[in-house]
Amino acid sequence: MRMTVIGTGYVGTVHAACMADIGHEVLGIDIDAARVATLAAGRAPMCEAGLDDLLTRALASGRLHFTTSMDEGAAFARTHFLCVGTPQCRDGAAADLRYVDAVVESLAPRLRPGSLLVGKSTVPVGTAARIGRTLAAVSPGSEVAWNPEFLREGSAVADTMRPDRLVVGVGSADAETTLRTIYAPMIRAGVPFFVTDPATAELVKVAANSFLATKISFINAMSEVCAVANADATVLARAVGADSRIGDRFLEPGLGFGGSCFPKDIRAFAARAEELGAGEAVAFLHEVDRINTRQRRRTVALARNLMGGSLADRRVAVFGAAFKPGSDDVRDSPALAVASTLRKEGAEVRVHDPQALDNARAACPGPAYVGTVPEACEDADLVLHLTAWPEYRQIDPAALALVVREPSLLDARNTLDARVWRQAGWAMHSLGRPQDDGAGSGSARSGGRPVLVAGGAS
Template sequence: MKIAVIGTGYVGLVSGTCFAETGNTVTCVDIDHVKIDRLTHGEITIYEPGLEKMFLKNLRDGRLKFTTDLKKGIEGAQIVFLALPTPPGEDGSADLKYVLGVADKLGQILEDYKVIVDKSTVPVGTADKVKDAIAKHSKVEFDVVSNPEFLREGVAVEDFMKPDRVVIGSSSDRAKKVMGDLYAPFVRQGNPVIYMDEKSAELTKYAANSFLATKISFMNEIAQLCERLGADVDMVRRGIGSDDRIGKRFLFPGIGYGGSCFPKDVQALIKSSEEVKYDFQILKSVEKVNENQKTHLIPKIQSHFNYDLKGKHFALWGLAFKPNTDDIREAPALYIIESLIKLGATISAYDPEAMNNVKGQLGDIIQYAINPYEALKGADALIIATEWSEFRTPDFDQIEGQLKNKVIFDGRNLYSKEVFKNSNLIYYSIGR
């Protein structure tokens, strides 16, 4: 098939590359001339394991192309994906100006039947708005489909190539057939393609992410309770995770969730609920718990240093909101940095991929180390904010030798408490 993908952000670039990998010809469109030039010349603009090799192969073979010209980009395409930003507004609602702006332009240039696909995470009713925006100008037939993405940063290529399920929201048999043919190579092992109406598909994405966010916040509340009762959250997690009605995933306590999806989608679903006069109390609590959890380590740090952090210097391992990505949106590390600086501390940070993004946002208010151990030089304590694999088995003797106060504050429970039984290192974790 010939496919157009409008937007070359995280979802657009992953989707376009993976569609090209199965033999489709894909043209990705973006208004950012600099980004399009970089991509055209083989420079990938996001970090995602496994993506660059696939991107370069399909670019070389001519199946993956880039342009800033919308009309040229959709020419001959059977399917046009809208993979555009839907940032949260001040009230938490998803801002649809980019999606509807492109829809309006599409209506003016469509020359033959196309399936227009909402790939972005959008509020319920967006497919109808996109349809109206196109129909206002278009004189040709088209269908609008909701096809939400379920990609996890860090394993997005695997998620796309081997999806747990594909959700297609459409009331058109013609569009369903086109979409079914497109996704057939991705579900050969029998994972379902689930057809439903557009509004149900739109809500499915919000419901999925909000439920996972709820699991995380629930376990963080259990961790808070464990700290007060003297229980061990790891034991509790194993005890409930073995129940197949609950499952083992998303039960790890820590310093909260971040990224581009969970915070935004929880906010948007709360706002959508308010618009139909429903008080979604659980999600409001999920959001509040997560906001508090991001700085859960700060009181521990203050208490250890007798509530005086002026002049203290901290090593911080991890800046991305999760491992295997350079995404720092809503990253707990940023909240920790802000809190410590306000309290008079200084910070030297290390992250395998996210330091350039943090430097672009925060500048030189913190120091940036070239490796984890350089960050320890002159530090009073080590704080761990992201569970990168390279932090899981460090040289504890070297850590102990370099830290002034021999203390670790672990926001991701990377280490067993047993490791520190015969050590001079003091170890604080979450819920243990």
């Protein structure tokens, strides 16, 4: 089939490349000419596993092209996927639909008879119905459907090609047939295909994100209790997660969630529920949000306490800037939020990240950003592990102890092997686990000047 994909951010770029790879003819559309040129050259504008290879293959097949022209897109196909961003409003919690509305305003008068506009953007329930009324007035015979995405940054290609489920909210048999044809390879492979109305499809996405965010904040709330009860939240999480009714995914105590989805989606969902008169039903989401942001404050407070009550003039190394491993996305990054606060409290902060340094430098220019772990840690009084990149689990803690001023580490993600680090002389601290008494601190240091790590992560 022929289709356009309007908006080439994470969702649009991945969707366009994947649809071309399974055999469809795809035209990606974006108003950003520089981004279109980058994509047309086979380079993804974001860090995403497998995406560059997928783009190259799709472009070489002749089935994928990119343009800035909406006229060209409207003439190219009758099926159009809407993949633009829906950020949080600057003056409130609701979703900002200006980009969605701009696309509809531009595309609707140009649509060919019988066109189908398929929304993938995360929107407040009722958006599809509103767009449908616009199409009825401007492009009679065209219709709207909603097909939410469930991508995880870092595994977006796999999540598109082998999704857990496909959800389509349609208003006609023709729209359902079109979407079944588009996703035929996935359906043949056994992917569950849910057909519903557009409003339910819109709600599926925000309900899923709200549940996952709630699960993360629940275990972090338990970690607060564990901290004052001298209990271990990581063991608690494993024991609770062993219950098949609960499961252990997203039940990992730590610094909490960030990124471009969970924070703004739960706020927008709560705001929309208030508009509909159902705010009390999702009032718990406000506490989910508060718990999540409190984890950042708890991390800073623990770092401050470890430094004797003040971070002024202390050197702090930070492992991680991206909001999660496998991505260079720093939007609402807990790691950057903590690094920024540490600096505001007077610390000299050096940040390392395997992928996100350029984006972090642009978004948060205060800290120093360095290319290797030893550079970040040289003469550090404290090391903070804030993004759970696998590279950090490969660090040789004994070698790194020779670089820092004090071998003291705060593992805010609870993914480093505390036993190994303690054996190497480090005082280990974390959120929701019994704290190191510091007895081992300094035992791995040798006389003379510290030396750089040999064989450590870079």
